[in-house]
Amino acid sequence: MDNFQFYPTGPMLATKMWAKFKNRDFRRVLEGSAGEGDLALAGKRRGDLYHRSSIDIDVCEIDVTKHPILREKGLNVVGLDFLQFAGAGAIYSHICLNPPFKDGVRHALHAWNLLWDGELVVLLNAETIRNPFSQERRHLVDLIEQHGEVEFITDAFKTDDVRRKADVEVALVYLRKVADTKTDIIGNLFDELQSDKQTASGLSAGFSEDLLPSLPNTAIENLVLTFNAAVRAMREATFAQAKSNYYTAMLGETMAMRDSGQSTKQDGSVSFVQERLAREYHDLKDRAWASVLRSTNVREHLSSAAQQRLESEFKDIKKLEFTVANIHGFLHGLISSKGAIFEDMCCDVFDLFTKYHSENTVYFKGWKSNDRHRQAGMRLRTTRVILPNHRTESYCRSMDYRSMQLLGDFDKVFAVLDGKRVPEVGLVDIFTNRFADLRAGERVESSYFDVRYYPAAGTIHFFAKSAVLIDRLNRMVGRKRAWLPPENERVSDAFWLQYDKAEKFDKQVRAEVKKRAQGRSEWGWVGPLDTAFGNRGRGDEEAIGSAQQLLAEALVTVLEQNGISTDFRLTDESPKPQQPLLLELA
Structure with missing residues (x-):
């Protein structure tokens, strides 16, 4: 915090600073050292600004960790170090500053130079004005004498509303800069930034x-x-x-x-x-x-x-x-952030495969650790997955834009999973170049899938050529959504055994879920499997939690019937090796 001399402006002091502005026509405002927005937002709270909800307040803040906070509060982050800010200062009608005291005079002079026609209010250490030993300080004092005024305030940072207190006297400086319209508009062009x-x-x-x-x-x-x-x-x-x-x-x-x-x-x-x-x-x-x-x-x-x-x-x-x-x-x-971007892309593709067809997935008992419990997880089948809702009429010579975009998404994700930039033969390629063959019922091969298309039904059937790539996708999504333990977490062999055998146990799991769901209607017509992960049916937490609980109980029953322990407590055994994921995007 001290690295940036972060001393937030208290509400009373901030209100006093905004009250210094004499021109109430706030066209565009710049706050040069925003911190967490205390000073900038004080203007929004004032009555004369409250009714100007469309007013733009731009801010600079050198501490980038505060940028998300400022944006959440509705402020426009336009720069970092205000002393390096060289934007179109002529657009601002008002500038307010509570800069670090050690560089206060430089901030004040830089703000003055940025202004073309407008007002400036800046908070400085009183010594900056009372002891003008440097050329910069003397210049600022001259500007105050010619274009403004100063008010000295004691104990400004010792009031109850101040978040970080300091024993310092401050100078509240007001300056008004009036454009020489005869020179700037009628005469010379404004070209000196x-x-x-x-x-x-x-x-x-x-x-x-x-x-x-x-x-x-x-x-x-x-x-x-x-x-x-x-x-x-x-x-x-x-x-x-x-x-x-x-x-x-x-x-x-x-x-x-x-x-x-x-x-x-x-x-x-x-x-x-x-x-x-x-x-x-x-x-x-x-x-x-x-x-x-x-x-x-x-x-x-x-x-x-x-x-x-x-x-x-x-x-x-x-x-x-x-x-x-x-x-x-x-x-x-x-x-x-490319790793996080790709994780999200994997989740996008996973959701597209699982959203409309529950038969594309199989289920496993979720990871259980000492601090949280995931009841159930799901993974894509490694054999065949089906995508509905891609119907084309007999006269169509290609899929529509939405379908081709979706196929392109699959190409991008599976290419990266395979450590490549693009597939040699993508899904987009075969649906572009061999669409007639696909419509005729032929099974056409791309780099990662054999594909069959049923235009009347509107379904595309994907037969994965590599179980390894499907597994990589499943593991990526599973870890992202905490259905699987972190990569280096140690869990019992029983956990990975039931995960690997999820497809083998799928019929038993579905039968057990159906039996337990008989006579219950809290998930609507789609049932608990489609509700458990928020894909379809009721999306509220109560319905999802109920469906997850029923699925978890069904999984426990099936696993116990097959002699697999459902106690996945941490053990001293070495973790099962995880396959590396290639995440190069560029």
């Missing part, structure tokens, strides 16, 4: 090329330079339009406009510039971040559901300032 002056070597300083083979450093530098050029051109166009509007308004209406009684307002105001800059700047950021995602080869290896999850998370990523540092952070995050 520091980010435009950065070079490729400066942008990439401190970053290496390792770990990012799919998007080299030079490509990242070029993307950022292109973005900066687009921002500069957009800014020039905005000020040119404002200037055009100004002079057009001076000329007045045309005769046709006057005769018709219609009037078109030509706005060359500060608010016009700020609102248009904000709109265009965020559109450019959206485009720039999308180009990063397109430039990587990650997306092509993701299942459709995994792509949707990535795109959902990407909504937060694209709010960040478009810099080399943030691009590297995003790509490193993708690399570090």
Whole structure:
């Protein structure tokens, strides 16, 4: 915590800081050292902001562990280190700061330089103002004398509402910066932001090329330079339009406009510039971040559901300032999370196989450890699985988009399970090139499945060519959902014996479940097997728990009938070796 000098702003002090703003037209606000959002959210709680629910508050926070907290609170995380933030500062009407005191003056001056037309409130150590021994401090004192005011507060961090107390006197600084519209709009174009002056070597300083083979450093530098050029051109166009509007308004209406009684307002105001800059700047950021995602080869290896999850998370990523540092952070995050991404993809495919056809699965007694008890687990059959709901009419020459997307998902997951980028012959390939043969009832071979298709019934039958790959999928999903013990956990041989023989015992298990479910209707018409894992039927916890309990009891009965102990307590025996999983996505 001390590494970032995290001293959250107490509610009373935060409210006092927001009250310093004299202009209540909060168009867009920036909070430069957000912490967990205490100061930023104080503005939302104020009456004059409460009714402006659409107001955007952007924040910077150097501690990335706090970013999820800030996003959950509805704040837009646009940067990390505020001192490195070089975004379009002209879009902000207000900036508020509670920076680390050791760098307080630098934060205040950086915020002042970012502003084009707006107000700044910053909380500083009182000594920063009372003892202006450095050039930076003297400059800040001069700014206060010319453009603002300061209020000194004792015991600001000793009140009851402060989470982390400190014995320090603070200075509450208010500054108002007024745009020189005669120069900026009517005269010269606004083209002096520091980010435009950065070079490729400066942008990439401190970053290496390792770990990012799919998007080299030079490509990242070029993307950022292109973005900066687009921002500069957009800014020039905005000020040119404002200037055009100004002079057009001076000329007045045309005769046709006057005769018709219609009037078109030509706005060359500060608010016009700020609102248009904000709109265009965020559109450019959206485009720039999308180009990063397109430039990587990650997306092509993701299942459709995994792509949707990535795109959902990407909504937060694209709010960040478009810099080399943030691009590297995003790509490193993708690399570090690829194992978790693939686990989720395995679960997606597993669920597609199991959701609509309970005959595709067999059941086993779930892992029991000292601290929790999983009643039952399920796994795919290693022989044949059936997918319903893929009917095509006789005139169709291909499957529909949804079906082909699903087959593509299977190709991606089984290729990675096999340690490859793509299958030699995928399901998409055979349903594209041999669809007529499949419709005619032929059994067609892909890399991982022999396939039969029944178009009238709409079912696809998959015959796995490798029990090993099906087992890898089952184990991946089983561990992810805690039906199986962790990879290095020691459990009795009886556990693995009943897991391996699940297909052999399947008829007995189903018969026992049917017998125990007779006369009971709490799961509806689908029965306990389809309800136990939330695939179909009632999805509430009570119904799922009841179905799981009945299935677990049936499993115990069948296992005991076959002489297999259901006591899976930890033993001193060595764990059963687990097959490694190849998780390369790129």
